[in-house]
């Protein structure tokens with residue numbers, strides 16, 4: 315077998331090894347013998363160098379007209395379009411999700427690129443009358459400086475793109491630390507952006523572990539905003555690292571999302587939604603529908619059909635076009651999933667299907683787990699409360715819409731929720747009362763589009779949103795400007 319390709323960090327316009335010379339393997343979760351490449355196992359020295367490069371490039375980039383910054387983003391997005399298929403294939407190989415989904419992941423980056431490129435000619439502020447005569451008032455967005463961006467493995471290009479495109483268009487420079495399980499997609503993304511014409515130092519890439527690269531990055535006093543997507547534990551660390559000197563941070567963490575199926579729902583549609591929401595991306599989305607609450611009147615029928623269809627989903631290597639669900643990201647994640655299945659069984663939930671790792675034949679090569687459904691769950695069970703991040707759905711029976719909404723809101727997270735009903739009044743009540751950052755009516759909990767705010771309430775986030783206009787708020791600060799052309803002293807609130 316050919317030796318795996320060796321990749322490098324990208325710092326100040328150069329491809330460089332980690333200072334310590336160490337590397338780590340990027341392995342295909344569908345076939346662990348397939349080593350995709352060796353990536354720099356960087357540490358604080360490399361992170362500091364990248365921050366210094368980004369700091370050095372900041373002043374010039376800040377003063378580059380936003381429409382010019384937008385042109386580079388536009389070019390990069392066009393290059394993503396041209397290379398979409400190859401980028402998606404490489405992503406499936408390193409992350410495992412099926413090709414249709416990795417194409418979607420690249421598409422999400424393309425959409426965000428074009429959207430933010432357009433922002434180069436908008437970045438709207440306000441112009442507004444002053445309360446005083448011959449005085450002019452306006453507000454403008456200003457960039458923050460160096461942005462430290464720490465991204466997860468489940469959306470290896472989309473999530474870096476949400477953060478990086480927004481950061482760059484606002485005039486910040488960036489150091490990206492991607493997940494160790496999926497560095498190739500970030501490497502591809504950074505390469506394309508630089509080929510599109512970013513000046514050196516504006517976007518830097520440092521691969522390596524959270525402890526060795528993420529921690530020094532989040533603690534660095536020159537990193538003026540940290541944007542992080544990942545676990546609640548690490549999110550808390552980011553928050554604490556930024557708190558002492560009030561550097562900004564944007565956190566996007568866990569979810570325990572729900573689909574509510576009412577007795578008047580179109581059951582075929584609800585089943586399609588529950589399967590896609592629960593088992594799409596092997597359940598490894600923050601937005602995954604890991605809970606399905608079903609009205610008692612349709613509970614039995616829904617459960618029977620849900621179990622039948624879940625069992626028929628074809629699990630395997632995502633590069634095979636007939637496969638519907640790929641592997642877990644690695645064995646450790648699969649063990650976590652299986653551990654939760656044991657917890658659920660001990661809690662008294664009824665295992666309807668799945669529940670054992672897939673280890674025979676071709677499956678032995680990778681980290682596979684089948685679609686798994688627990689029936690008759692109590693909403694307080696751990697499997698109905700905690701994020702599992704795998705193909706496990708907990709089904710909860712209920713009797714009234716009020717009860718369903720209480721169940722929906724009765725978790726520490728608040729990312730996404732959904733209701734299937736034909737009752738317009740109830741749909742509007744749900745839109746008002748579901749306390750999540752995303753609400754879907756007659757659609758599953760996944761599938762957010764890039765031009766609306768994305769994020770969640772409670773332990774899912776820290777009050778910020780990314781994507782759309784809200785994403786600009788993470789990477790800029792408002793400056794209100796008053797121009798007095800009266801030639802006299804005018805006192806606001808007094809004269």
Ligand code: UN1
Nearest residue numbers: 469599600601760761762
């Ligand atoms: C995530 O799960 O971390 O709405 C992001 C969705 C995708 C993004 C998911 N557009 O499911």
